Structure formats: C-alpha cells, structure tokens
Amino acid sequence: MQVPAGVLIQAVEQGSIAHEVGIEAGDRLLGINDRVIEDVLDYRYVVTLFERELVLRVAKTSGELWEIDIEKDEEEDLGIELEGIQTRLCKNNCIFCFVHQLPRGKQVRRTLRVKDEDFRLSFLFGHYLTLTNLSESDFQRIFEQRLSPLYVSVHATEVGLRQYLLQNRRPDDLLGNMRRLIEGGIKVHTQIVLMPDINDGIHLERSIADLVHFYPSVLTVSIVPVGLTDHRKGLPKLRPVDLDYARRTIEHVSAIQQQNLGTYGTPFCFLGDEFYILAEHPIPPRSHYGEFPLVENGVGMVRTFLDEFALALGKKWKHNRRVSVRGTVVTGRIFYPTLKGCVDQINSKLKVDLQCLPAENLYFGKGITVAGLLTGSDIFAAVKDQLHGDFLVVPSESMTGEQGLFLDDWIKTDLEMRLSVPVFAGGYHVAEFFKLIFSVGSPRHEAFPILSDETVSFGS
Template sequence: MVKESSINSDLRDKELRVSMQEPTGVLIQAVEHGSIAHEVGIEVGDRLLAINDRLIQDVLDYRYVVTLFERAMVLRVTKTSGELWEIDIEKDEQEDLGIELEGIQTRLCKNNCIFCFVHQLPRGKQVRRSLRVKDEDFRLSFLFGHYLTLTNLSESDFQRIFEQRLSPLFVSVHATEPELRQYLLQNRKPDDLLENIRRLIGGGIKLHTQIVLMPDINDGIHLERSIADLLQFYPDVLSVSIVPVGLTDHRKGLTSLKTVDADYAQRTIEHISPIQQRNLDNYGSPFCFLGDEFYILAQHSIPPRSHYGDFPLVENGVGMVRTFLDEFAVAISKKWKPQKLSVRGTVVTGRIFYPTLKGCLDQINSKFNVDLRCLPTENLYFGRGITVAGLLTGSDIFTAVKNQLYGDFLVVPSESMTGEQGLFLDDWVKSDLETRLRIPVFAGGYHVAEFFKLIFSPGILHQEAFPNFSGAPATPGL
C-alpha cells in the first residue's frame, strides 16, 4: 500500500472504488455552473472518452492530458442518451474546463501475502469498505503513497508511468531474494523485482521502498541482503522503510507469525543502527529507516529531526513521533492566553503512543490552567497486537472511556476517523460517541498546532457551549 500526505482520508476513500469491469470512458459526476463544460452542453452522467484523440482512462489521465493541450482541444464525449459528441474548445491557459470526474477504479492485488492485513479483518463485524480493498495500483501509489509490489505492471503501465512522470512511487519489497519474496507474497507467478526497479529508475522514476519485518522470516541476514540490494540504486531508490508486522487476533487458518515485542525491537535497533551510520557516512543519508514503533516498544529515544530529512515517510509511521515532539516543543513555548474557565477533559490514544502523549499533556497541565487526562485505549476490535491510534474504532473508544471519562469533553485521534461525519473503521461516527457519552467529542492528532488552538480557544471546550449536551458532566474516572 496513503503521494501527497496533505490529501485527506475522505478523498482517499473516494478514490478507492472497485470495479471488476472497465467502463468506456470516465464518468463526469459534476459540472461547474457557468464553466466551459457547462456552456458547451456537457452534463452530469456523460462520459469523457478522449481529448485530442488521447484516450482518457481515469482522472489521472485527464489531469495529465489537459496540461498538454492548454489552449485548444477536442473533447469526445458520450452523452447519457448514447450520442457521441465531439466538442471543439478554445480557452485561456490555466482555465479549467469545470468538470469533476469519478474516482479511480482501483486495481486489485493478486498476491496473498502471509501478513496481509485484509486477511486479518474480523469476520462478521462492520468494517469500513475501503479497508477490505486489496489495492495494487501504481496510480494510488503516486497519488496517496500506497505501496505496491510491482507484480501486476504491464508494458503499457510502464510506458504510462514514464510518460506522465509518476514519481515517486512506493514499492513493497519485503525481501529481495526471489524465493523468499515469492514465499512472502504467495504469488505463483515469479517476478523480477530488481529488474523492475532497474527499469523504473532507468525511466527517471524515483522510488521509496518498504520492508514489513517478520521475526525469523525476513530479518537478520535476509534484511541485510535486502538493504544492500536496494542501496545499489541510491539515490534513485530514496529510502527503505522497515516497519513491524501488524498482527490481529483474527488469523485463524493463516501462516503462523511472531509478534514484534520489546526485546525484538531493541535487537532490531542494535542491528540497523550501524548500517544507518555507515550509510550516513558514505552517502549522506541513513537510507534505511525504522518505523516509530520499534523505538517506542524498546523505550529507546526517538532519532533527531536531522535523521529523517524532509520526512517523506510520515504516512508510513516513520518520523511521525519526531514530527509531533518537535511541533509540540514549538507550540508549548508560545504565549497562549490563560483560560478564565477551567479546561478539563479526556484525551484518548492507542497504547503505543500513550507514553509520548501523556508526557506532553503533563507539560500542558503544569504550565497552563488545564486538566487533561490521557487514556490509553485497548483495541478490542482487531486485537491487543494492534496498538496504533489510527486503527482505533468508535466502539473501542466508547468501551475504554465510558467508565473513565473525565471532564467536559473528549478528544479522539483524528487519524482514526474520515469524512465530515467522523466515520470510524467500524462504521461508528463521532456523533454516536457524543450521543452515548452525552459530551462533545473533538478530533485531535499529531497536528499539534490545531490541538493547542482547540484547548485555548475561549469557551469552545465548555459544556455551556453545547446546549445539546445538557446532561451532567462526565464523572471523574479516578
């Protein structure tokens, strides 16, 4: 499996639409009133087939082609009536046509990776539809940073990637040794990973790569081999993320895998640190980066900001904690206006981030007139092995706080929700929590500045600001 990290998760879900049958052209789902498209008679429900005889397969094609022909173009459109229109358009440079196309019809993954998260979803429970999608799509890799294995690229895919300069792409490697990689992916069709990488970078494409680390399977000398094989392509291969395998409680009938624990995390840090230092000395970059979970599990200090460069891997859990800590240090040093009314509330997070967040909240409490309680939330939905905040569900948060809720409001991880309604992975929405807990719920996360603005905005966090929550304030859970 995300590359523009600023693209929010509700857009990401919108793009993740699955179709087993490729339609003709791309559906036009919105037309701006008064736009060029509106004036020439294009309507919602029409299908865009081509621009200047270049077939349009998806929204990414469209964005690319309109940059090639900025002033004059001929649109081929199938009307809802079935008529085929050819429309001549002349426009100013940078002037938008005023159409919105349907999201990308996601290509599905044909691998059966032994650690695949989709295979570990709870059976018989509600789960966000996009979480069930096994995507293997170079377009989503470019747009959102989704990782792909390169096992389904056709010749036309390679040519499109080169022509449209879809760079960087994010590649799931896991192992560079062919037999081991084939075992991990459980794909009967052999693939030549290193040759595919060589071809992509030969076409001017930069790559970020990933290894999901599994104890006693692709670690040790196998990990060293993978890093060395990828290092030969530096700086065209920009990085290797090494992240711990995520295991839920729903693995019946699947390959037996070991959990990454504190001892293993410490040994991994000790193994990789000298390699990082050697790469730093020789190439000016550590090249291989450990996921934050390794450092937190081992109770090891988080590397400094300089370790992560321009933080391209935050969405993969690499450098997220360092970003949070640095932003927090800046935010807490500012002169925030003291609150006239006391601010009391509960802030929930996953178990892995709890020590970090609690330490920060303790500093806020001691410096300002606030009382914020940090509550670690057990992931009952997926299992105790899943400790990140982004995979917390609404039902898990409710179970955790219903008897321990403190103060006048609740702050939940923003990364656990998507969309305007605040949809959780189990189809709960933010208002479900508010209704059951009779308390306002706010989204917070690793965007520290927004969190501080929430805490110090006059009156926002007090019960009198919420007439719909007229019940008694939450009882302290201590």
C-alpha cells in the same frame, strides 16, 4: 458486466467552459485529441499537454456521441469533476496481509477490505505496490506521465523468499522491474514489513544492500514491524515484534545506517517509530530523518510531533481563566507514553486539567496499538468508566468524513450520546489541539474538520 468506456463526469461547474458547451453530469469523457482518457490522472496530463486547443469526445447520457472543439487559455480550467480512480486490486496473498486478518462477522469500513495494487494510487497518495501487476502499457504510461516517485513494497529482494512472502505462484523480477523504472527516470521509495525469523537478519542485510545499490534513484527504505490482529485462524504463524526484538533490530539497523552514512551521506534505511517506542529507546533527532519523506508510513511521525509540541508549548496561549478546561484525551497504546508526557506538561504549564487514556484495540486485537485503527467501540470501552471532565478528544485519523465515521461504523455522535459529552477530533497539528482546548466552552468554538489520509495528529 461490461465496464462503460471513458470516465464518468460527476459534476460540471456553472459558467465554466464545459457548462457552456453543453457537457453535463452523467456524461462520460472518452478522449481528448488523439488520447483515450482512462482516469483523472490521464485527464490532468492530457489537458496540460495540449493546453490551448482541445477536442473532447463525450458520450452523452442520451447515447449520443459528441465531438467538441475547445480553445482556452493555458491556465483556464474546463470545469469538470471526474469520478475517482477505479482501484486495481492486488492478486498476491501476502502471509502478513492486514485484509486477511479482519474480524469476521463484524461491521468494518468497506475501504478497509480493499487490497489495492495500483501505481496511480502510489503516485497520488503514497500507497505501496509490489510491481507484480504492471503491464507494458503501464510502464509506458508511468514514463510518459512522469509518475514519480512511486512507493514499492519489497519485503525481501531474494526471489524465493519474496515469492513465499507474497504467496504468488509466479516469481517476479522485482530488481529488474525497479531497474527499468529507474532507467526511465522514476524515483522510488521502498518498504520492508519486518517479520521475526523470516525476512530479518542476513535477509534484511541483503535487501538493503540490493536497494542501496540503486541510490539515489531508490530514495529510502522504510522498515516497519508486522501488524498482527487476533483474527489469523488458518493463516501462517507469525511472531509479533516485542521489546527484546525491537532493541536488537535497532542495534542491527543502526550499524547499517552508519555504514550508509559513511558511503552515501544518508542512513538510507529508516525504522518505523514503533520500533523505538517498543524498545523504550529515544526517538532519533530531527536531523536523522532529513526532509521526513516517510512520515505517512509512521517513520519520523513521533519526532515531528515532539518538535511541534515543543514549539507550541513555548508560545503564549490566551484563554479565559474563568472557564475551567477539564477533559479527556484518548490515544492508542503505542503512542500513549509520548502523549501522556505531553499532556502532563500542558497541565503543569497552562493550568488546565486534562486526562490522557490509552485505548486497547478490542476490535482487531491487542497486537494492534496504533491510534488510526481504533474504533468507536474501542474508545467507548476505554473511557466509559474513566471519563474525566466535560469533553473527549479522539485521534483525528481514527475517523473519516463529515460525520466522523469510525472503522466499525460507529460515528462521532454515537460516542457523544453514550458518554453525554461533546467529542472532538484532535486536529492534524499540535497547534490545532492547543486552540481546541482553549476554545472549549467558548461560544465561538469551532470543531476541526474530520479528514482522512493525513499524517501527524494530536493522538497519533
């Protein structure tokens, strides 16, 4: 099937420039001035580049081709909404790929099955890419449009080891590609998914040493533990990260961080929060994380949460003492000890009655412990016999869309019908949670919107 040229115009704002010149939803934007428009990023760049005088080439739904001359003010918007980026897919077969570990024969959100490898999504949303599918025109576009920073999955810098991890028949020139990006003025965050006995030890030291050589153009290395589901039949055997391994990794990486601090003034490499929680090790202080550039990758998220919580708990919260606040808060197993301690403090100081429960991930397997991968059925199984109080608070990042869609296609109302209590998203900041619990039972209560691709939430 031939892909239509240009970008689909999904909507046109009433009274806008586009509306006045006859552009309609369903038309396709082919180009602006001498530039071909491939996606919304192209559109934003070209409109900014030419600012006032634009010549739009538009394919109408009737089949006609229009060429439209437009003069506008610099900040004036054309008033068109373009379709989302058509995702480029990953052709690697990484031995730890989460998509390959999805349960067979079960409902699962369609987007979870998408293996993306797209520099545009890396720039826009912080998605990690391996750089294995970049063409010459891609490099030129990245440089021209200043798509920086990008987020690169490294895993190992040694050619043979990286080729094994990615299961790509063609060895790629990772360091050469990164050098080219850097010489073109692009900043890079990098990631290593750490697998016991495979890319750790001397291999990890080599990877960090190769990457820190590019500092400050390579900004950071985040080191996160491999995530293993119960659905790995036919896949390479991998060992999960346990308490002992997490402790040894913290000790190993801490020594490297201290060396980097002395040489570069930054730890440079940062461990995912899961390592500290698994090792029952204190979370590093705020100063360790700088400006928290990796919080969306689970690096510094717990520290951000704890600091936000301390600030929120110190405020004076007014609530109707005649309204009893009794409810249940659920989270994933990895975050449960942290959240339980916070809920206990809320109960003690603010005289409410909240219960905190961990939810086992029955859908993907017990090795998956983060709240964002909990399904509706997981949450139901965790609370059905232990539900306390008059409402349930679930992690915001476990749902998406207005209906509150879980990964297993349950929606929020499925939980409400089965449990006979209202279900609320905890919000994306701790203060939102405090407002939520004190508004429950109030006629003015408003639930927080359910969003996606957010970071720190109550129940992370």
